Amino acid sequence: MNNNLLRNAPLKDQALEILRDLIMRGQITPEQKLTEQGVMDMLNIGRMPARDALMKLEEQGLVVTKPDARYVVKLGAQDIRQLFDIRKALELLAIEGAAQHCTEADCARLHGILREMDIAVSEGDVTTYIQTDLNIHQTIWDISRNPHLIKMLRSMTGPIYMFISSHTTIQHNWDEVMDLHSTLVQAVCDHDHDSAIEAINVHMSNSLEWSLKIFDKE
Structure with a gap:
């Protein structure tokens, strides 16, 4: 997926789809930290859409919160x-x-x-x-x-x-x-x-x- 955000959907939804695609393709791995600042820098967006996207990923079971950051879930x-x-x-x-x-x-x-x-x-x-x-x-x-x-x-x-x-x-x-x-x-x-x-x-x-x-x- 192209990481250039399109203009026909809210930024949080576009950010969610890009991050979800990267996770599903294995390009973001369980060992990598997913921070709000990191997502902001990666997608060139503000804090609120980055935060909303990460929270939605957690709701979908793709991301888990740990004391230091969020990570892609590692399944047993x-x-x-x-x-x-x-x-x-x-x-x-x-x-x-x-x-x-x-x-x-x-x-x-x-x-x-x-x-x-x-x-x-x-x-x-x-x-x-x-x-x-x-x-x-x-x-x-x-x-x-x-x-x-x-x-x-x-x-x-x-x-x-x-x-x-x-x-x-x-x-x-x-x-x-x-x-x-x-x-x-x-x-x-x-x-x-x-x-x-x-x-x-x-x-x-x-x-x-x-x-x-x-x-x-x-």
């Missing part, structure tokens, strides 16, 4: 298990809504992202794969037409994707990844409730297993 294995328990419950609600409400236009959006994911996988572009994975899920959340659910999912999945983005050297079974997302998208497009539920259950279980393998490597 138990954190990952708990976050996936919550995410799975919310994703199931979202997939049910999406399978009910999906339109032809929604389906076209999903297949477009799926093609982008396929290209990323074929090129071994893990960073783009992670972004397309998030895009597919966010699109499914949007299709659920449940704004309260969408807000909860957007706020709690940030730490998970931050964790995944910072551990991109762990290998995936890419054929399985593509097959699973293709099955998930097609089930939503076909309004196939049972297949969509099965696909998201398998996807969440595989994602948790993959995430926990990271701790075996450390």
